[in-house]
Amino acid sequence: MIKLANQRAALIAEVAEFKNDCMELWFVPNLARSYKNSSLFEFSILDEEVFFLKEQARQLWSFWNKAKAQAVPSQKYFSHDFNGDGFKYHDSLEEAQKEAEASLDWYRDKVADGHHVAEDGEFNELCYGVVIASADYTVDAVVTDDHHKKDEFTKYEVGTEILTLHLEPCKS
Known part of the structure; x- marks a missing residue:
């Protein structure tokens, strides 16, 4: 039970960090103020996963997590x-x-x-x-049945990640 409480507390802290980062974006404060009877950042935690009640917050959460995964490494x-x-x-x-x-x-x-x-x-x-730089990658697409129907990525199985490899500059 303690482990679950700690995981929940960690997720709540992560959402607070996410909210602070989002509020630095030029459009988010106005978007947040547009909700008169609720909050843009209302969320629930189910099965150790965060679910936002507003689609805009869900999309921001998705972008934020992708950006964190692709962060430029520190020096x-x-x-x-x-x-x-x-x-x-x-x-x-x-x-x-x-x-x-x-x-x-x-x-x-x-x-x-x-x-x-x-x-x-x-x-x-x-x-x-x-x-100076380290090898990194980005996921450009995940192969779907639609790709195969369009005769795209046919040499890869559905679910295969299509990657671009690059050298990522380190922060100085």
Whole structure:
């Protein structure tokens, strides 16, 4: 019962965030004021899902959730060591540098044992830095029977997501 109450509270908080974000749009305050006897943002929660009673709010909710799913990632940093953990994301440049330094220590130990790093062609691939963009995708369509009737996307089964792949710039 506590888990259900926590999930409900989380959904109510999410709706409050959604409402605040919507009220920043140029047309939503006027739309909200146009409802004299009810609220644009009236909703119910059924089976852990939010249902808005007004179609405009339902559409805004749908767009808002899609936008959140496609949000530009915040600034990220990386480290890369071909012989170690490979490519890793980090939340700070200091963290990325620390990981690269730890990998460099591994090479230092090999040099101390008489190994020359020139024998490792990958040594120069040890690096860290700022991620400029990351791979991402958008769902352009979901194949339906109507698509097949129009002779569109016929090589895909109904329900297949049609994707566009792209590089998404990170926030700086």
